[in-house]
Amino acid sequence: MDHRDEHFMQRCFDLAWLGAGSTSPNPMVGAVIVHEGRIIGEGYHRAYGEAHAEVNAVKSVAPADRSLLRESTLYVSLEPCNIHRNTPPCTLLILQEGIPRVVVSSVDQTPGVNGSGLDRLRKAGVEVKTGVLQEQGERLSQARNTFVTAHRPYIQLKYAQSANGIFAPEDNQQLWLTHPYTKRLVHKWRSEASAILVGANTALADNPQLSNRLYYGRSPVRVLIDRKGNLPSNLRIFTDGAPTLLFRAQGLPEIANLPETVQCIEIPGTAASIPFLLRQLHDLKLSTLMVEGGIQTLQAFIDQGLWDEALVLTAVSYLSSGRRAPNLPVGPVSTYQLGSDKVSLFYRPPIR
Numbered sequence: 289m290d291h292r293d294e295h296f297m298q299r300c301f302d303l304a305w306l307g308a309g310s311t312s313p314n315p316m317v318g319a320v321i322v323h324e325g326r327i328i329g330e331g332y333h334r335a336y337g338e339a340h341a342e343v344n345a346v347k348s349v350a351p352a353d354r355s356l357l358r359e360s361t362l363y364v365s366l367e368p369c370n371i372h373r374n375t376p377p378c379t380l381l382i383l384q385e386g387i388p389r390v391v392v393s394s395v396d397q398t399p400g401v402n403g404s405g406l407d408r409l410r411k412a413g414v415e416v417k418t419g420v421l422q423e424q425g426e427r428l429s430q431a432r433n434t435f436v437t438a439h440r441p442y443i444q445l446k447y448a449q450s451a452n453g454i455f456a457p458e459d460n461q462q463l464w465l466t467h468p469y470t471k472r473l474v475h476k477w478r479s480e481a482s483a484i485l486v487g488a489n490t491a492l493a494d495n496p497q498l499s500n501r502l503y504y505g506r507s508p509v510r511v512l513i514d515r516k517g518n519l520p521s522n523l524r525i526f527t528d529g530a531p532t533l534l535f536r537a538q539g540l541p542e543i544a545n546l547p548e549t550v551q552c553i554e555i556p557g558t559a560a561s562i563p564f565l566l567r568q569l570h571d572l573k574l575s576t577l578m579v580e581g582g583i584q585t586l587q588a589f590i591d592q593g594l595w596d597e598a599l600v601l602t603a604v605s606y607l608s609s610g611r612r613a614p615n616l617p618v619g620p621v622s623t624y625q626l627g628s629d630k631v632s633l634f635y636r637p638p639i640r
């Protein structure tokens with residue numbers, strides 16, 4: 289094991305995460321260029337449609353170091369692209385610059401790339417090493433890979449519970465359980481999601497905004513399921529001027545004076561609402577979806593195996609009664625303390 293490769297790959301990951309919230313539906317990617325143990329260039333994919341990490345890394349090399357590119361190693365968290373979309377292929381740049389060695393963490397599952405970028409480099413005589421810190425590298429492109437292979441957004445379930453697993457009071461009122469620090473963290477997560485969904489009862493009980501107002505960056509597009517069309521039109525989600533997608537059953541009466549920011553989408557009579565909704569979000573290029581509740585909605589995603597990770601906030605308080613949190617079929621992969629809350633991460637077990 290060459291620990292230097294791991295060391296520089298870790299730097300690629302750190303750079304890649306700086307693009308969180310602005311690259312989707314592209315993956316987050318970081319790159320560094322190393323000459324005899326010294327970093328001479330580094331870059332990351334900053335935003336969808338803009339230059340790729342490799343291009344920014346090459347651009348950052350000082351004029352005095354440019355001649356060293358022909359003796360350097362390019363580390364990149366994702367296989368270099370080999371197709372011309374918003375930008376020219378990075379494989380071409382690597383060959384033009386004469387970079388002799390490329391070290392990659394994980395393969396880009398995008399149709400048309402999927403190993404062909406590595407093949408092209410190898411065929412041209414570049415020394416290619418892949419699979420360095422692969423599991424960590426795949427986390428950076430998991431949303432992208434889900435989007436291009438399963439044709440649906442990457443789904444994050446997010447919810448709060450009391451220390452003894454209570455999710456909401458019996459009477460379906462809003463109950464705030466978590467610490468203000470975690471509220472800010474949730475708003476950061478929201479800034480990284482393309483869309484955010486709640487069920488009809490939550491929209492009514494909480495009248496939420498579902499924005500990232502305590503953080504910076506984009507707020508996600510709100511998504512609401514109201515099959516029966518019962519929700520009042522004065523909810524914030526309809527009136528506050530930010531975009532909302534409203535999924536309703538076919539044939540309901542039109543909602544009077546609905547603002548232009550609310551787009552109604554009819555669920556065809558025979559369609560299962562969640563798969564239909566996910567397909568629509570995919571077609572709108574919304575590549576990550578945060579599902580914030582309530583219980584029925586979260587449990588429906590879990591029961592249908594339509595989730596990828598769950599972010600669960602456990603508060604310090606015990607509640608003597610109330611509705612229990614949804615059942616996840618696995619234990620957490622990690623838990624840490626934030627303020628008085630515990631923040632746990634779960635991954636869906638692989639489907640056999």
Ligand SMILES: NC(=O)C1=CN([C@@H]2O[C@H](COP(=O)(O)OP(=O)(O)OC[C@H]3O[C@@H](n4cnc5c(N)ncnc54)[C@H](OP(=O)(O)O)[C@@H]3O)[C@@H](O)[C@H]2O)C=CC1
Nearest residue numbers: 447448456460487488489490513515581582583584585588
């Ligand atoms: N602790 C936490 O983190 C959170 C707590 N809450 C709390 O949860 C409570 C609300 O939860 P809950 O009553 O379970 O309601 P939900 O918010 O989950 O809404 C349920 C409704 O969603 C609609 N729906 C649409 N598609 C589906 C589907 N495939 N499966 C299930 N429902 C679907 C149904 O309405 P229809 O048939 O009309 O379409 C259903 O009645 C509130 O008290 C709220 O404050 C909410 C969010 C987070």
Ligand SMILES: Nc1c(N[C@@H]2O[C@H](COP(=O)(O)O)[C@@H](O)[C@H]2O)[nH]c(=O)[nH]c1=O
Nearest residue numbers: 448463464465466494496497498499580
């Ligand atoms: N009760 C509860 C949460 N509830 C979630 O937050 C939403 C309110 O969003 P907003 O209006 O943007 O502040 C609400 O509809 C529900 O999805 N979240 C938490 O982090 N902790 C909590 O204890």
Ligand SMILES: [Zn+2]
Nearest residue numbers: 340368369378
């Ligand atoms: Zn590229």
